[in-house]
Amino acid sequence: MRIILASSSPRRAEILKKIGIDFDVIPSRINEEFDEGDFGEVVENLAKRKAKEVFERTFDERIVIGADTIVVLNGEIFGKPNGFEDARNFLKALSGKSHEVYTGVAFVWNSGEYSFHEKTVVKFRELPDELVEKYVRSGSPMDKAGGYGIQDLGAVFVEKIEGDFYNVMGLPIGKVWEFLFKKGWWR
Amino acid sequence: MRIILASSSPRRAEILKKIGIDFDVIPSRINEEFDEGDFGEVVENLAKRKAKEVFERTFDERIVIGADTIVVLNGEIFGKPNGFEDARNFLKALSGKSHEVYTGVAFVWNSGEYSFHEKTVVKFRELPDELVEKYVRSGSPMDKAGGYGIQDLGAVFVEKIEGDFYNVMGLPIGKVWEFLFKKGWWR
Numbered sequence: 001m002r003i004i005l006a007s008s009s010p011r012r013a014e015i016l017k018k019i020g021i022d023f024d025v026i027p028s029r030i031n032e033e034f035d036e037g038d039f040g041e042v043v044e045n046l047a048k049r050k051a052k053e054v055f056e057r058t059f060d061e062r063i064v065i066g067a068d069t070i071v072v073l074n075g076e077i078f079g080k081p082n083g084f085e086d087a088r089n090f091l092k093a094l095s096g097k098s099h100e101v102y103t104g105v106a107f108v109w110n111s112g113e114y115s116f117h118e119k120t121v122v123k124f125r126e127l128p129d130e131l132v133e134k135y136v137r138s139g140s141p142m143d144k145a146g147g148y149g150i151q152d153l154g155a156v157f158v159e160k161i162e163g164d165f166y167n168v169m170g171l172p173i174g175k176v177w178e179f180l181f182k183k184g185w186w187r
Numbered sequence: 188m189r190i191i192l193a194s195s196s197p198r199r200a201e202i203l204k205k206i207g208i209d210f211d212v213i214p215s216r217i218n219e220e221f222d223e224g225d226f227g228e229v230v231e232n233l234a235k236r237k238a239k240e241v242f243e244r245t246f247d248e249r250i251v252i253g254a255d256t257i258v259v260l261n262g263e264i265f266g267k268p269n270g271f272e273d274a275r276n277f278l279k280a281l282s283g284k285s286h287e288v289y290t291g292v293a294f295v296w297n298s299g300e301y302s303f304h305e306k307t308v309v310k311f312r313e314l315p316d317e318l319v320e321k322y323v324r325s326g327s328p329m330d331k332a333g334g335y336g337i338q339d340l341g342a343v344f345v346e347k348i349e350g351d352f353y354n355v356m357g358l359p360i361g362k363v364w365e366f367l368f369k370k371g372w373w374r
Contacts, residue, residue, distance in 0.1 A: 156364040160351055161352060174345055
């Protein structure tokens with residue numbers, strides 16, 4: 001069974017490698033607009049659209065994995081920041097507070113589909129301006145939901161999490177593995 | 188200020204690199220025996236002994252960082268496994284349950300010292316035998332407290348955590364950064 005990751009995120013590919021499977025990366029070309037619905041539905045729907053789009057332009061026996069991640073603070077969705085000023089504002093808003101990270105994951109294969117979402121609560125420490133500036137100038141926020149990566153210098157923003165760490169990085173690998181294992185697609 | 192990491196753990200060095208500082212690695216040569224005391228004290232004391240031992244055989248203005256990590260299940264300490272059979276037993280004991288990971292961190296510099304410890308609760312999913320066997324045979328458990336690494340295939344063992352992820356990997360980087368920042372040793 002050919003496994004395809006429908007994501008251009010280097011973090012997702014790095015995480016998927018941990019379970020020791022071979023896979024190809026074919027990023028989806030969909031317009032990443034959020035549908036209506038609760039946050040879990042929003043990310044699951046987008047993950048499904050990504051997986052389906054890639055499934056439809058590939059061939060043979062295959063399973064396509066799509067994923068989408070958002071950060072939610074006080075009921076407001078933080079996607080990827082538009083520029084440095086936006087990134088700075090995101091981080092200042094998140095400073096000292098708890099937010100939620102939702103990742104939706106969808107699997108589409110020749111005879112079926114399956115999706116789920118996972119939520120992790122992340123508590124940030126108070127971020128000194130010096131740290132925010134250094135981080136924003138590094139450029140790291142620009143391709144990341146909420147404007148931070150928990151796997152780079154952004155690691156020090158986080159006081160504690162409740163839930164799955166890899167969900168915050170963009171792919172809840174435990175549940176992804178569990179699904180592949182149950183289907184007999186991991187060994 | 189020269190920063191020295193008194194640990195041979197490649198995970199700790201990898202984590203410390205995230206905050207963008209230059210440091211040298213000089214592993215301590217102490218005998219890693221646990222003192223009496225509660226779990227926080229046990230790891231802090233060992234971290235202090237590691238940092239002091241390296242401090243005493245180095246020179247110039249320097250700060251030495253020592254760390255020690257243990258896994259505790261039902262009040263019992265799990266250090267590094269002695270062989271494959273031990274590793275298998277560790278993982279089977281941890282399967283489906285919550286355990287605690289304690290890391291103690293100590294800083295020793297020319298005019299002072301400081302230490303703290305951090306606790307993270309880790310909940311494992313039920314581990315199928317097939318997964319345990321594959322993991323044990325990979326050799327990964329052998330140099331790790333509790334017999335697993337949350338950053339390799341061991342990532343899928345974990346259903347959720349409560350606390351600091353990097354603490355489970357062996358170095359609670361947020362608090363390490365916070366200390367260095369407050370002392371003016373990070374910029």
